[in-house]
Amino acid sequence: MDAVRHYGWLGTIKEYIDTPEEAICSALKDHHKLCMNMDADPSQLIAWHNCIISLKQQMAELVIKYPKVSNWAIIFEYELPRERGRRPDVIILSDKDIFALELKGYQKSTIGFIDQVSAYARDIQNYHAESHDKNVHPLLILTISKDSMFKYDDVWVSSPTDLVELFTNIIDFNAINEMSIDPLKWVDAEYAPLPSLVSAARKIFQNEPLPHIKSVERADIDGTINELLKIAKKAKDNNEIHLALVTGVPGAGKTLVGLKFVYENYFGDTGGHRTAVFLSGNKPLVAVLQHALKNKIFVQGVHDFLKQYGGANGKSPEENVWIYDEAQRAWDSERVLKYRGHNTSEPEDFLKLSERRNSWALMIGLIGEGQEIHLGEEAGLKQWNDAILKISKPLIVNCPSKVAGIFTNAKEVNANEKLDLTISLRSHLAEDVQLWVKLVLEGKLADAMEISKKVHGQGFEMYITRDLESAKQYASDRYKSQIDKTYGYLASSKAKNISKYGIRNEYNYTKNLRVGPWYNDDPSSKFSCCQFNDVATEFSCQGLELDFPVIGWGDDLKWNVNKWASIPQPRSQAHDPHQLRINSYRVLLSRGRDGFIIFVPDEKIMDSTYQALLNSGVKNIQNEMASMNSAIASS
Numbered sequence: 001m002d003a004v005r006h007y008g009w010l011g012t013i014k015e016y017i018d019t020p021e022e023a024i025c026s027a028l029k030d031h032h033k034l035c036m037n038m039d040a041d042p043s044q045l046i047a048w049h050n051c052i053i054s055l056k057q058q059m060a061e062l063v064i065k066y067p068k069v070s071n072w073a074i075i076f077e078y079e080l081p082r083e084r085g086r087r088p089d090v091i092i093l094s095d096k097d098i099f100a101l102e103l104k105g106y107q108k109s110t111i112g113f114i115d116q117v118s119a120y121a122r123d124i125q126n127y128h129a130e131s132h133d134k135n136v137h138p139l140l141i142l143t144i145s146k147d148s149m150f151k152y153d154d155v156w157v158s159s160p161t162d163l164v165e166l167f168t169n170i171i172d173f174n175a176i177n178e179m180s181i182d183p184l185k186w187v188d189a190e191y192a193p194l195p196s197l198v199s200a201a202r203k204i205f206q207n208e209p210l211p212h213i214k215s216v217e218r219a220d221i222d223g224t225i226n227e228l229l230k231i232a233k234k235a236k237d238n239n240e241i242h243l244a245l246v247t248g249v250p251g252a253g254k255t256l257v258g259l260k261f262v263y264e265n266y267f268g269d270t271g272g273h274r275t276a277v278f279l280s281g282n283k284p285l286v287a288v289l290q291h292a293l294k295n296k297i298f299v300q301g302v303h304d305f306l307k308q309y310g311g312a313n314g315k316s317p318e319e320n321v322w323i324y325d326e327a328q329r330a331w332d333s334e335r336v337l338k339y340r341g342h343n344t345s346e347p348e349d350f351l352k353l354s355e356r357r358n359s360w361a362l363m364i365g366l367i368g369e370g371q372e373i374h375l376g377e378e379a380g381l382k383q384w385n386d387a388i389l390k391i392s393k394p395l396i397v398n399c400p401s402k403v404a405g406i407f408t409n410a411k412e413v414n415a416n417e418k419l420d421l422t423i424s425l426r427s428h429l430a431e432d433v434q435l436w437v438k439l440v441l442e443g444k445l446a447d448a449m450e451i452s453k454k455v456h457g458q459g460f461e462m463y464i465t466r467d468l469e470s471a472k473q474y475a476s477d478r479y480k481s482q483i484d485k486t487y488g489y490l491a492s493s494k495a496k497n498i499s500k501y502g503i504r505n506e507y508n509y510t511k512n513l514r515v516g517p518w519y520n521d522d523p524s525s526k527f528s529c530c531q532f533n534d535v536a537t538e539f540s541c542q543g544l545e546l547d548f549p550v551i552g553w554g555d556d557l558k559w560n561v562n563k564w565a566s567i568p569q570p571r572s573q574a575h576d577p578h579q580l581r582i583n584s585y586r587v588l589l590s591r592g593r594d595g596f597i598i599f600v601p602d603e604k605i606m607d608s609t610y611q612a613l614l615n616s617g618v619k620n621i622q623n624e625m626a627s628m629n630s631a632i633a634s635s
Helices: 012-020 019-035 044-065 067-071 111-127 160-170 182-189 197-205 213-221 220-239 254-265 283-293 304-307 331-341 344-355 382-388 435-442 447-456 468-478 513-518 577-589 604-615 622-632
Strands: 009-012 073-076 092-095 097-104 135-144 150-152 155-158 241-248 275-280 299-301 321-325 361-368 395-399 410-415 461-465 486-491 548-552 555-561 563-566 595-598
Touching: 009 012, 009 019, 009 182, 012 044, 012 067, 012 073, 019 044, 019 073, 044 067, 044 073, 044 160, 073 182, 073 486, 092 555, 097 160, 097 220, 111 135, 111 468, 111 622, 150 622, 155 160, 182 197, 197 254, 197 283, 220 241, 220 254, 220 361, 220 395, 220 513, 241 254, 241 344, 254 275, 254 321, 254 361, 275 304, 283 395, 283 461, 283 513, 299 304, 304 331, 304 344, 321 344, 344 361, 344 382, 344 563, 410 548, 435 447, 435 577, 447 461, 447 604, 461 468, 461 604, 461 622, 468 548, 468 595, 468 622, 563 577
Parallel strands: 097 135, 135 155, 241 361, 241 395, 275 299, 275 321, 321 361, 395 410, 461 595, 486 548, 548 595
Antiparallel strands: 009 073, 073 092, 092 097, 150 155, 555 563
């Protein structure tokens, strides 16, 4: 058996009709064992049996009615490459149409089932090289349903007995050609999904190429890295100290820029000398990446690094290039004094290190916009300008023009728009999600409503509910048997009213979160986020992502007449506690790759917040179910 093939069984419709069920099942069992390294369980065998039998009968009827269909290709268990076992049940190829079928042994559909097969069709359309110019149709087949077929959004839902009529509704059989898309060419075609941050880091570390898809190319990650290489060369050739700042919206690929820059150009330099290091003050991000990569050299914690080399201890690191992820969150002097015993801010520490080495140096700061969430982070970029006055050697700043005016103390400021990442990669094709988040948190709900229409149209689902079990059920339905998909609870650390519903966001509970396994473990693991046992707050999800988070929206940020209001914190040491709350929810709303579902407690004090989010374009999951049931009733 071919060890690299991406499907369980493939043939023409005629071959499928003529091939005994036992032979097809045997091929599917062998493929499952090869892919999953385990035997298929009895429920899977029953599902295959039901699928093969019900489809055979319908395909035979379709061939009798339209003989050209006999040359169409049918593919069972096509495994989407690079997606760890994610696969639609059946793919059917005509001459210019592709049908993605998901079969469920249920009488009734759920919104999760609808969105699952819709996402299959969307990903095949956008990421599969032989499908870009084809019509891709998502079909949900409920194998024990007796309901009439209906269409909900872009998904056709049918019982197996209505498939002939269903195909007749979708395409014009008088216009089809006799030959289908070449199935062998199709299954071997390049499939390039956008990897998650952790997956991308693994690929970098394993020297695998990252996929080149439209969003990545438009974001021009490699172009940004090339600019940084030019800056590094200039610093080295002229023995200068440079500060380079890469700005970007949440999910734009700033961390990916840093990881690729270090690993592909400097990690393991000749003679065993490391020229660059990737540093982050985001402790959970460091833990997750180190857990995924099984390596603690490539990615290090910035606070441990500065504890060793900062202040007045006189030590110098061997690297010339330091990449500081989320550099706008660098600690100010008060926080450094509290935790490290000296009153030198982190920007000042880094710039003094540059001077102390008596050599060239490049400090690269990756700057997230509007994501300062900790005490001691609020000084932002201004403290980098203040730190320039604390060194005697001249410093050259390279940054996008939008922040160039901050650096009045630099010897020279070079504005460079290649250092500004404006396209979010986290949310696949939904390029307007970040604008939607921005408008919502600015209180511009009507504008957000307009943008939400584009976001939903791009395949990014935004739901809301006041019933937490509905949220959990949706995620479980949508990602059933997809071991590489992640979903789980996110919540603000300051929300006081959501713990009693099972979203345990209290500090004494969340401090024990094992972030590496939470993000990386198989969904069946008790430590996995998919088990809904633990919660990640803004502090343990910043810079990371889930495919579909369930976000607990609590009483720490409520809608009050026409604006967002946070709980007064008279004893807070923060300069602007309300802005930290806004930033925290910006982080929470920016973690999803496929979408999110917000849970708002069914309490009177949360009614206005719930309504405000509805007015911004988030869909009520129960209303969606009711709408789907109405479509069934009218079919």
